[in-house]
Amino acid sequence: MASGEEDGTVEEKETNNKKRTKGAIATAWLTFYNIAMTAGWLVLAVAMVRYYLQKGTHKGLYRNIARTLKFFQTFALLEVGHCAIGIVRTSVIVTGVQVCSRIFMVWFVTNSIRQNEESVILFVVVWTITEITRYSFYTFNLLNHLPYFIKWARYNMFIVMYPLGVIGELLTIHASLPYVRRSGMYSLRLPNKYNVSFDYYYFLIIVMLSYIPLFPQLYFHMLRQRRRVLHGEIVVEKDE
Amino acid sequence: TARKAVVFFEVEILDAKTKDKLCFLDKVGKILPSFSLYWYPARQSIRLDPKGKSLKDEDVLQHLPVGTTATFYFRDLGAQISWVTVFLTEYAGPLLIYLMFYFRVPFIYVPKYDFTTSKHWVVHLACMCHSFHYVKRLLETLFVHRFSHGTMPLRNIFKNCTYYWGFAAWMAYYINHPLYTPPTYGEQQIRLALTVFLFCQIGNFSIHIALRNLRPPGSKTRKIPYPTKNPFTWIFLLVSCPNYTYELGSWLGFTLMTQCLPVAAFTLVGFIQMTVWAKGKHRSYLKEFRDYPTLRSPILPFIL
Numbered sequence: 438m439a440s441g442e443e444d445g446t447v448e449e450k451e452t453n454n455k456k457r458t459k460g461a462i463a464t465a466w467l468t469f470y471n472i473a474m475t476a477g478w479l480v481l482a483v484a485m486v487r488y489y490l491q492k493g494t495h496k497g498l499y500r501n502i503a504r505t506l507k508f509f510q511t512f513a514l515l516e517v518g519h520c521a522i523g524i525v526r527t528s529v530i531v532t533g534v535q536v537c538s539r540i541f542m543v544w545f546v547t548n549s550i551r552q553n554e555e556s557v558i559l560f561v562v563v564w565t566i567t568e569i570t571r572y573s574f575y576t577f578n579l580l581n582h583l584p585y586f587i588k589w590a591r592y593n594m595f596i597v598m599y600p601l602g603v604i605g606e607l608l609t610i611h612a613s614l615p616y617v618r619r620s621g622m623y624s625l626r627l628p629n630k631y632n633v634s635f636d637y638y639y640f641l642i643i644v645m646l647s648y649i650p651l652f653p654q655l656y657f658h659m660l661r662q663r664r665r666v667l668h669g670e671i672v673v674e675k676d677e
Numbered sequence: 678t679a680r681k682a683v684v685f686f687e688v689e690i691l692d693a694k695t696k697d698k699l700c701f702l703d704k705v706g707k708i709l710p711s712f713s714l715y716w717y718p719a720r721q722s723i724r725l726d727p728k729g730k731s732l733k734d735e736d737v738l739q740h741l742p743v744g745t746t747a748t749f750y751f752r753d754l755g756a757q758i759s760w761v762t763v764f765l766t767e768y769a770g771p772l773l774i775y776l777m778f779y780f781r782v783p784f785i786y787v788p789k790y791d792f793t794t795s796k797h798w799v800v801h802l803a804c805m806c807h808s809f810h811y812v813k814r815l816l817e818t819l820f821v822h823r824f825s826h827g828t829m830p831l832r833n834i835f836k837n838c839t840y841y842w843g844f845a846a847w848m849a850y851y852i853n854h855p856l857y858t859p860p861t862y863g864e865q866q867i868r869l870a871l872t873v874f875l876f877c878q879i880g881n882f883s884i885h886i887a888l889r890n891l892r893p894p895g896s897k898t899r900k901i902p903y904p905t906k907n908p909f910t911w912i913f914l915l916v917s918c919p920n921y922t923y924e925l926g927s928w929l930g931f932t933l934m935t936q937c938l939p940v941a942a943f944t945l946v947g948f949i950q951m952t953v954w955a956k957g958k959h960r961s962y963l964k965e966f967r968d969y970p971t972l973r974s975p976i977l978p979f980i981l
Binding site: 627628629630631632633634 | 851852854856857858861935936937938939
């Protein structure tokens, strides 16, 4: 029937409009989020450089920026939510693993354990450079104005940054082991009424071992993305 | 006598992903043969549409919606293993592993405790319940269950065994530990827990028997399960998959009996997995049977 058809197309237009509004809200939120995160990590970078220039040493630098670092790194949990509700096209698991490993370092390793400052500085510097590049890449992408050098940085710097960051993280966890063993922190011994035990020392060792299967997977995932993004561009240029 | 007109088909089989022509058969009679020894039948998925459902072994070429030239799509399901094999392996593991911890086999606990027995009677009771549970499962696999699929992908056996065997070792370690702490509320708690456990074991068995009786031997027909004379099956009025409901109940009972956090964790993970399965089963019941009872929930009456 004629009126039935009209109702059908009106309904379709309404759902399309709803989809478009939802898409616009999502884009607006993501743009705001990525600008905020770029700014946050820039603030961290500036604070670190200022400290080093003023004090002439890296000792005490971590304690100085620890609160800001924890704030912005924890905020990144939202990214897992973005993947889960589908406004970002990345696997929830990949994002989840990356964000969780960061949160773990910042809240459960460096937060509670005084340690060798060099390895901490190493991974914090790496994280800062990586995150500024990553978030500005997302921001410019969302604004549809992506300078080539940002794209280049995002898909090339990780080749060096990723392994350096892993080295910094592993050295930091390793340096914390003696203190963890001595203090028995975060551990639960038998006997207790829940009949379970937890040894943070062995847990940290397992975490370190888990880098062996996990790091190559994440690294090759980035390499594959790099080949797809940069290789794809070359093909288009040839056609032109 | 008049000659019967025989219809011959031409059949081509394409790879579902690449659309390469794998094989072309002309003058196919009524039966479609499996066309390779490497891709043994259980591994072959033949379908009318590259992204559609597989055809069944019983489907007859003449009755399919194809013209005289039929195009089928082939997908390799990967190495297969029979369900019975998987079930026997994944259940035999926990049975034996738990007993190893119960008898305090060397290299698990401090050497002075090797081959000793726990002084708490609830530990002996727990061993009996755990062993009974897995013996029941093994016997059901051999004599009760009727499987609609013959096989599953080979990698499942590694995944499933890691899950069952890993959790069994984790909980057995603490329950049979020399420093095990018995439940806080003592005999009352253990008695209640045992009652719940036994009730749910009988319930679970009753459901398995009821489901088996729905399906005559050798057939693959599907029917709506209904309550029988056995009171333990009356739960079918409220739930689509009461076997999972009773299974959850059994493990809640065992958790209460042992007051052991790893057991609670195992119960929780199992519950999540069974809820996913129950919801899927419930959905397929609703799709297949238009007169499916509306009062039923997938796994928990009125809740889930």
